[in-house]
Amino acid sequence: MSKKTTVCTAIPYVNSVPHIGNILTDLSGDITARYFRMRGQDVFFQVGTDENGLKIKEAAEAQGRDPHEFVGEIASRFQSIFDATQISYDDFIRTTEPRHVKASQELFRRLKANGHVYLGKYEGWYDVSTETFYREEDLVEGKSPDGNEVRWVSEDNYFFQLSSFGDRLLRHIEENPSFIQPPNRRNEVISFIKQGLRDICITRKNPGWGIPVPDHEELVIYVWFDALINYIAATGWPDEGWEDKWPAKVQWVGKDILTRFHATLWPAMLLGIGLPLFETVAAHGWVLLAGEKISKSKGNVVRPLELAEEFSAKAGISPELAIDVLRHYLTATMSLENDSTFTYEDFDQRYNSDLANDLGNALNRTLSMAHKFVGGAVPSDEVEAEAIDAIQRAKDAFAAAMTEYQIPKASEAAMGLVRFLNKYIDTRAPWALAKNSDPALGSVLRSMLLCIRSAEGLMRIFIPTASDAIASQFNLPGLTQWDEIGTNASLPSGTPLGQPQPIFPRLEIQKGSSAKSAKEAAPKKEKAPAPSQPMQTETQSTITIEDFMKVELRVARVIEAEPVEGSDKLLKLQLDIDGEKRQVVAGIRANYSAEDLIGRQVVMVFNLKPAKLRGVESQGMLLAATDSDGGAILLQPDRETPEGAKVR
C-alpha cells in the first residue's frame, strides 16, 4: 500500500449536537484534505467523536437515556452533519469502538512497560465540563479558570510522567519550526513547557463508563488520554498496516486544546512508546457570538444545518449551495491567530460581496460576452500574458498559504483571481473591441474564460457544489487536478458554452435587521410606479435654457446588468462613465434582457439625486422613449461616443 497523507481533526464530545465552532475544526481538515488530493496525494482523512467522558454519561442520564444508545444517536447526527456539510472524511472513528478501546489499552500497557506510568494518589479538583484536572491554586473563586463548577477528587490513580518529556518536546519544537502552526501559538506552547510540565493523572475511578485500565478494571483511562489515541487507532495501530497512515501530516484543533493536550501531552505519549510525531498541529481561533466563544455548555450556539437551511430559503438557493455559502463564510473569515465573530448580517453581506457580486458577475459577464461576441464557444486564440500572470499569482499565493495551513489566505487568493477578472473585463472592454472589430477580442474572451475556469478549480475545495455548477455551465468536467489549473488543456477550444445561469442570486439585505429568518426577509411588495404626469402645455409651464442646463446628461457604458431579485420590472445596471462607476436601476426588464445591455452605450441623467428602488440604490436614470404600449426604447448615441461625453 502507498504511503498516505494523513489529515486528522480533533474529535468533538457527543454530549450535544455540533455548532459552527466545532464544524470549523472538521472543515479545516476537509479543506486541507481536498487540497492534498488535488495535489495528487493519497489522502487518509480522519474525523470522529469523543464518547468516553463522564459528562457524556451524565448528559445521557440527565435525559433518562442509556448512555450507549445516547452516544450512538448523537454520533450518527454528527456523522450526518459532516456528510451534509461535505466533510470528505475517509474514516469516522468513535472512541467507544473496539478498535479504539484496543489501541488505548495497548498504548497504556506499552507506556507502563517503558516505565512512564506509575501508581499514586490523586487529590485535586476536576472540571467535568472540560474533563480537566486542576490544583487548588489554579482555581478562580472556587471555579475552574473557564468559570466551570469543579468537584473534589481523591483516588488512587495512575500518573503519566509528562514532566520528563519537557526537554525533548522543546528540542523537537525548536528543530521543527512548522510543528506548531501558526507561529504565535508555537510561542505560547514554548513558554508553557518552559514553566515546567507536571505529571498528569491518567485514570479515574470506574463510573461504569469509559475504557477500563488493563488489569485494573476498577479504573478507567482518563478521557483526554484515551481521546488522543484515536488518531493512531484510526490508522489501525497496533495491527499491521498502520505505518502507511502514520505519522499524520497535520492535525487540526481549536486553540483551546492545543497547548495542554495536542502540543504537549499527545506528542509526549507518542515519544513514550517510540512512535514518530505528526508533522504539524495547526490550531484555529474560536468563533465568537456576541463576543463570547460559541459553546454547547454556554448554550449560545449557531447550528450549521439550521443556518444553511434558513439561508437557503432566504436566498432562494438549494440547500447544497447554502452549505457552500457556510463553508465559504467560515473559511474566509476564520483566523488562525485570532478569534472571529459570527453575525448574521456579516454572513449575508459576505455572501453578497464575494459570491453574488464578485463571483456571480465574473461568471455572468464572461459567459454572456462569450455568447454575444464569439458565438458561445471557447475561442482558440492565445491567452493574454496579463491573465496568465494573474492565474499563476493566484496559484502561488494559494499554495504558499496552504503550506502554512493559512486557509483564509488561500480563500483570499482564489477570490483575488475573480476580482482580477472583473477589473480585467472593465479595462479590456470586450464590447469596445467588438465594436471596433479589434483582433484582440478572441484573446480577451479566452483569457476571461480561463480565469473563471481556473477560479472554479481553486474554489472547488471551498465550494464544491458551486464549482460543479460553474463547470457544467462550461460543459466541462470539474477541474480537480492542481496541475491542470490555468492550462490550455483545461479549456478546450471550441467547447460550446452554456448560457449563464446565476448560481448565487443577490440577497436583499434589510438595514438594521439581522436578516435572520426567511420570514423576515420575505420579498416586499413592489410599489406601483408613480402615475405618469399628464403632458404639460407651454402655457402650463415652460423652462428656461438655464433650467434645462441644470440636468447633466452623459453617455455611459453598461458594464454589468442583472435582474433585481423579486422584481419582474427592474434591472440593476453598472455603468461606466469615463472611469467613474454608477449603479442605476431601470424599469426596462419587459423590453430588455440583462445580456442585451452589457457593452451597450446609453444616455443617463448624471446628477439625479440617488434613490432606492426595491431597496437597491439607483444613482441616476436612463433616457428612454416610450413605445405605444408604454414600453421603454433606450436612447443610444448615433455612433460610438467616448464614455462621459455630455449630452445637450
Ligand code: MSP
Ligand atoms: N473532545 C475534545 C477533543 C478531543 S481531540 C482528541 C473537545 N471536544 S469539543 O467538542 O469541545 O471541541 C471539538 C472541536 O471544536 C475542538 O477543536 C475545539 O477547539 C473546537 N471548538 C469548540 N468550540 C469552538 C468555537 N466556539 N470556535 C471554534 N472552535 C471551537 O475539545
